Amino acid sequence: NAGVTQTPKFRVLKTGQSMTLLxxxxxxxxxxxxxxxxxxxxxxxxxxxxxEGTTAxxxxxxxxxxxxxxxxxxxxxxxxxxxxxxSVYFCASSLPRTGQNTEAFFGQGTRLTVx
Amino acid sequence: xxxxxxPPSMDCAEGRAxxxxxxxxxxxxxxxxxxYRQIHSQGPQxxxxxxxxxxxxxxxxxxxxxxxxxxxxxxxxxxxxxTAVYYCIVRALNSGSARQLTFGSGTQLTVxx
Numbered sequence: 001n002a003g004v005t006q007t008p009k010f011r012v013l014k015t016g017q018s019m020t021l022l023x024x025x026x027x028x029x030x031x032x033x034x035x036x037x038x039x040x041x042x043x044x045x046x047x048x049x050x051x052e053g054t055t056a057x058x059x060x061x062x063x064x065x066x067x068x069x070x071x072x073x074x075x076x077x078x079x080x081x082x083x084x085x086x087s088v089y090f091c092a093s094s095l096p097r098t099g100q101n102t103e104a105f106f107g108q109g110t111r112l113t114v115x
Numbered sequence: 116x117x118x119x120x121x122p123p124s125m126d127c128a129e130g131r132a133x134x135x136x137x138x139x140x141x142x143x144x145x146x147x148x149x150x151y152r153q154i155h156s157q158g159p160q161x162x163x164x165x166x167x168x169x170x171x172x173x174x175x176x177x178x179x180x181x182x183x184x185x186x187x188x189x190x191x192x193x194x195x196x197x198t199a200v201y202y203c204i205v206r207a208l209n210s211g212s213a214r215q216l217t218f219g220s221g222t223q224l225t226v227x228x
Binding site for chain 1: 147149156157158159160161164202216217218219220221
């Protein structure tokens with residue numbers, strides 16, 4: 001049981017390049033989330049998904065796209081990377097509201113630098 | 116979700132109890148109080164949550180005031196490994212919501228040897 005796994009852990013992109021961050025969870029969670037964290041700040045929600053085939057915008061969605069083709073995977077895409085997207089990206093997953101098991105589990109982060 | 120207010124930083128001596136306060140004066144009746152922590156460069160880690168009763172688990176205790184406008188996270192015997200940013204989050208568990216977490220700036224707890 002690996003929990004939430006993010007790939008890659010580190011990446012350097014040139015401005016204008018594209019890339020996809022992969023998040024995989026093996027806990028059969030319905031909900032998945034992508035956050036970004038800039039230095040000295042809390043996490044901000046980019047996009048989230050409440051189930052396979054569904055996605056929704058969070059607080060800072062501009063410049064990102066997501067897909068949830070399989071329940072266990074949540075992909076975050078940057079079509080044309082900008083220096084402002086330099087950040088640490090965290091993926092998380094959680095169960096729907098059933099009982100008391102409502103906490104979110106986070107991956108270890110992807111450190112992205114756009115030069 | 117209700118907003119929370121936490122002190123930006125606190126120190127605690129190793130082996131002593133660490134008491135981290137959180138104000139959430141606009142909390143609604145259906146909103147829970149959650150605590151997460153983030154050790155440097157790692158993903159946030161769930162600690163504990165509660166609605167109105169005090170809660171305890173293997174990591175910490177959560178004390179919620181009777182009016183639910185504030186709470187305190189207690190780490191009974193802090194160790195150096197407890198040095199982290201602690202986030203207090205208030206959110207409802209409404210049916211159909213994505214229950215996304217809204218993170219503020221948190222409290223940087225430094226445990227001193």
